Amino acid sequence: MRQPSAGEALASALSAEYAAIYAYGRIGVRLSGAARDAARQAEAAHRRRRDALVVQLTTAGGVVPPDRAGYALPFPVTDRASALRLAAEVEERTAAHWRAALASTTGADRDQALAALVEYAVRATRWRKIAGLTPLTVPFPGRPT
DSSP: OOOOOHHHHHHHHHHHHHHHHHHHHHHHTTOOHHHHHHHHHHHHHHHHHHHHHHHHHHHTTOOOOOOOSOOOOSSOOOSHHHHHHHHHHHHHHHHHHHHHHHTTOOHHHHHHHHHHHHHHHHHHHHHHHHHTOSOSSOSSTTOOO
């Protein structure tokens, strides 16, 4: 199996950002107070990273994958508990795409991938803590289990 190019890896990460933004739309409506504020901040962070990737890929002449109208969620989001569980999973899944990009990138692109991986691993831990999920952390964030 061939390793994806840096552009392909970043395009994959962009697709993950699209999916994360979609999921946060479903998550936020099931939360209130500080958790809802945290969901809004997380969604805004994913939007900023999405926007930067679109500009970066476009400027480099790379392929910008289109956003889709909807994304399949891994389970129904029907209450606060499922929303929090999904928030942690969204961060873990998005981190996995950025972790995969580490192998294909160098320089500033690699720094970008590492920063995203760390940010999403920390956020996933925060969501797991709020949700009361264990373990709170994982040994290798973004690594397939």
